[in-house]
Amino acid sequence: MNNKSNLVGLGVMAASAVILIAVSNPLYNAIKDAQLKNAAGGEEVTVVTGEAEGYGGTITAQVTLAGSRIIGLELTGNQETPEIGGEAMTALKNSILENESLDGIDVVSGATWTSNGVFNAIRTAMGEETGSGTEESAAQEEIQAAGITHGLGFYSNGRLGPGSDDQDTGVYSFNEVVAYVLFDDAGKILDLEVDQLEVATPNYDGESMPDFTGFPGQSYNADEDHDGTVDTVWEQTDDSFLSQVESWQTKRERGSSYKLNSGTWEDEMDAFEEFFKGMTVEEVQTWYDKYCSDVNGRPLFGTSENEEDIAKYDALTEDEKASLDAISGATMSLNDAHGNILGAIVKAYENRRPVNADKIAKIGLGFTNTGRLGPGSDDQDTGVYSFNTQAAGVCYDEEGKIAAIYTDVMEVSTPNYDGESMPNFTGFPGHSYNADEDHDGTVDAVLEQTEDTFLSQIEGWQTKRERGSSYKLNSGTWTDEMNIFEEFFAGMTTEEVSAWFADYCSDVNGRPLFGTSENEEDIAKYDALSQEEKDAMDAVSGATMSLRDAHGDILGAIEKAWACAKDTNITAAQ
Template sequence: MKKLTMLLIAALLMLSAAACSSSETKTETLEGKGNGFGGLITVTLTRKDGKITEVKAVGDEETQGIGSKAIEQLPAAIVKANSADVDNVSGATFTSQGIKDAVNNALDPQAYPYVEKAEKEEPKKDVAAADLYQGLAMVSNGRLGPGKDDQEVPVYSFNEVVLSALFDQNGQILDLNFDELEVATPNYDGADMPQFSGFPGQGGYNNDENHDGKIEGKTADSEDQYLAEFETWKTKRERGDSYKLNSGTWASEMNVFEQLFTGKTVVEVKDWFAKYTDANGRPLQAEAKSEEDKAKFNALNDDEKQMLEDVRTGATISLKDPHGDFIAALEKAYAMRQPLEVKEAAAEGVGLASNGRVGPGKDDQEVPVYSFNTVVASALFDDEGRITALRLDELEVATPNYDGADMPQFSGFPGQGGYNNDENHDGKIEGKTADSEDQYLAEFETWKTKRERGDSYKLNSGTWASEANVFEQLFVGKTIAEVEDWFAKYTDANGRPLQAEAKSEEDKAKFKALTDEEKQMLEDVRTGATISLNDPHGDFIQAIKNAYENRRPITLKSE
């Protein structure tokens, strides 16, 4: 009996120990959800003996470089504190809160239930056709920098900001599509930066060929090099994920401002810019560098400060500095707006196409004239890819020895010696333009598009603008493939509409093979437009194709 009692006691002790051991090593895996800045955040939490030992967070929609920092850093702080009661990661308030909400939801789903975040209300884009206006603008400026190369030769760059905008009859912004072409001297060390070495005869420019911060030599001083460099001229949207900024890519940051300004008028955007940006044109923040900007931020109320924090989570890019003037582009787009009569649109796109030209001709000292062009197309498309609205413009820039009075000019970069200058536009060279940074910056004041040049830009059948209008109207209703087919069938070797008096036998035969109806159509076109659609003056077909390739969804319907 005594022995049995001892065995029972031993068994009870073993069971008690096992129970204690099981309690001490209890491990559980919990899952929770929260709402971040971009979307859903999920956490997987491991808890052992009531203590948080591991937290894994996933938020695929959070902004890279900002929200992603909270995803990476905050879980460790929660484990250390054994609680979601920790400080937010600086600059990532919403993502941080979403992680903490997800942790609390995992730990106690009844006290902290997950409520799916309502989708953000889309900007109103359903307007009557008669109430719709389209604006297209280009604003250019030069920049001293960024910096110098390892041989102390300055880097220079210039920017062409392009904006396609839709407005209603009250001036409210219905849609914005910003893009930008930034071009630098080839001693800039960024691998994907568009480059320009100046004009042939100027000696080329220091070249960081390997993008390693070291100059290997100079670019070739040749016309082949000059023409080849335009192949590098891609916009910031076209450069995609390779163009990273503080809060994401250039495109993702610009998208934040496009959404922010939709629904406002141009005046309201200018007021926002004046009140909420610092001396560098960036959204204000508490950690402002200047006392003036600190005071400007401190004068705001809590809601305004929170709004700015929300903006800066996704965008810290400047809206007006030497990198580009987006506010001026918006003002110009509104000033140049034209009414549209469209039935519907499912997408809108902006496309640029740049090229160089050897010519036109030489000056009276036998120095060549060179020029380059950037064609921009803004288009609306229906759900079958047909063009429902099209707007074309072009920036043509020439060396200052061109004798046209209103031609935008560029003398090359400081240090290249300036360029022959026909100052009086009389066909005679008076000297060279100043080889200075002041001259360099001042020349961008002459950079006006062909539409901005207005009646002063005359062609065979009217002004440049009136001729471009003919093709805009002609291509409405066509798909990109149909535009390409029209161009292939109905234009000559120089990209101009065919005519009976063609210069080449091939073009004569091409015209004769057409039906009478097709010949009449071409005669109607040539009455209003003889401009080339693809030659060294500019590639309009490529710009339209690029607009389609870059298209984004939009909802526009008639009443």
């Protein structure tokens, strides 16, 4: 080491020593106390402490008060990201001390979660109510609309990455975005609710991410404690397959555990939804093309270091740049490998149907996920399996009765299933599975999943409605039968739908009872109905499929839609 380095090292040590002596010196403490007393201006000084959840963990605020004025503030949040959360805490501390209050202090752009953690820690210390940092929205403004329609759109895609685990095994995920949207007769969005299911390989290190090892018989590396290191290899069994699929949660259901730079996924999606109201789908697409990155689909705020993004942002006028303030709390992508939100909204518009209602007071979007063992095995005794995602978009009147309902299901099976139009999934790259390519009940090949086939398989998935006439049941297509149920449920509350199911559907397979079942339980339950109750079943005589079985929990999706319904205020124009 040269002399210059020695001097620098000694200087740092000396400076550190001075700081330690100063902080521990009674004289330093006396000076600090005198400064606080002077700032208090004769008011009583109190010191209070509070905690709140930040982006990475707990934020602690030690607040020195003179009356109700904040004259001293120490913030601790060791788990916040230094370059974002740490800098935000420093900036907020300076602003709050200068202002001597939280009044008028805004969140730091790009660090909403940390900012709200600071605000709530201070409010907790001061004995005030905590919140998101924004006032609760006022009652929804009434919207009068003619020709109301609603649509449900699914969009599926695969994602390569992020990267690989410490054993060089790739990390992958598949994404299903669902948008439930209400439109007027001009195609303008009246209201919408978007949610997304993202499911990753178990070596992904995100703690709240739903995972999927593969179908029974397949295996994958697992990072069980989410520290970036593989702990074990999970071997999928029938039981673990069912429990994994049942445990999947959407991004809204993951709530505060799924944090982005400016809040949760739910917070950011809500900001986009509010912004898109009043636009047509074409206008949303035009806005996206103009104001979002061509590289990653995120809104342009002038913070990107990508040359294409910089050029695109610089081409905007000052007024156009200022207009982006309306979504300043939404930084996530609307179309990338994480999910094509824009595509789901477009599909909802393409799938729209009339809503016959005078008033819509709430809308909800509910998801359920189920795994299915079977039907049976292929001719080589390898099991056939599938997983199902059910989504129900529902709008309600002021009494909570269903005004209109739109349901669809994504069922995805192993490639040895012999149904011709069934979407299939070989597994993640590196997996393989028997395939019945000509759907004759005989295995023709073993498919080896690559990154290219992984992406193309998922891109080709179709919902049961999208499969149309190719998906036939006893009394018509799946779409025909589901439409009968949806029309029948209109005018009921969700509780009444659940009660009807309990009274009139099989406890064995979830199908309506028409007196044709040979199952003893079904026979006894049907015979217990009065003749009038049996006659009432004529209203759903064309619908024989199950509302709750291994094929999918449609009833559960309807129940969840009500459980998470949000307020709206749409009146049909006369």
